[in-house]
Amino acid sequence: MAEQNRKILFSRERIATEVKRLGQEISRDYGDEEVMLVGVLKGSFLFIADLIRELETPAIVDFVRLASYGSGTQTSGIIEFRKELEMPIKDRHVIIVEDIVDSGYTLECLFNKLLLQNPRSLKICTLIDKRARREVDIEADYIGISMEDGFIIGYGLDHDEKYRDLPDIYLVEES
Ligand code: IMP
Ligand code: MG
Numbered sequence: 001m002a003e004q005n006r007k008i009l010f011s012r013e014r015i016a017t018e019v020k021r022l023g024q025e026i027s028r029d030y031g032d033e034e035v036m037l038v039g040v041l042k043g044s045f046l047f048i049a050d051l052i053r054e055l056e057t058p059a060i061v062d063f064v065r066l067a068s069y070g071s072g073t074q075t076s077g078i079i080e081f082r083k084e085l086e087m088p089i090k091d092r093h094v095i096i097v098e099d100i101v102d103s104g105y106t107l108e109c110l111f112n113k114l115l116l117q118n119p120r121s122l123k124i125c126t127l128i129d130k131r132a133r134r135e136v137d138i139e140a141d142y143i144g145i146s147m148e149d150g151f152i153i154g155y156g157l158d159h160d161e162k163y164r165d166l167p168d169i170y171l172v173e174e175s
Pocket of ligand 2 (some may be wrong): 040140
C-alpha cells in the first residue's frame, strides 16, 4: 500500500485520550470489584495493554483468538475459534475487549458463547465502533471512538497482517 493512499484519521494523542476516558469509566463502574478483560486477538493487543494501565479497578487478563473467514476488507460472517480462554469466567465480571466492531458477527458469536459460561456480568469494550455495516443488533457498553465507514489500519489493526505496529490509526483510501 502506497503511503499516499493513507492518511491519519485518529492520532496517537486522540487514542490515548479516549483510552484514558474508557479506563475511568470502567473504574467508576466496577470500583474495587475485580474485572477480567478478555482480549480478542490479534487486533486488540495494543488497546488492551494501554487500557489495563488506565484502570484503577483490579484486573486480570485472558485472550481468545477469533478469525472470520475471507480475506481483504470484507467479513464473511463465519467465525472460527483458534484459541480458547484459559481461565474459567464463571462468577467473574467479564469485559470483552475488541479493537473494532464492524458487522458485529464476531462479537455476537463471542458474547453468546461466553454468556453460556455464566459470568457474573458480561460487557463489551471496543476501541472503534464502525457503524455503517452493522448486520447484527449488538452494542458495545464502552466505546472509544465511533466512525461511519471506511477501512482503517494501525494501533493493532491490520490489512493482511501488516501495519499493526503503526502508532496512529490511518484511513485507507481506495485507489
Ligand atoms: P465483524 O465481525 O464484522 O464485526 O468484524 C470485526 C473484525 O473484523 C475486527 O475484530 C477486525 O479484526 C476486523 N475489521 C473490521 N473492520 C476493520 C478495519 O477497518 N480494519 C481492520 N480490521 C477490521
Ligand atoms: Mg479483531
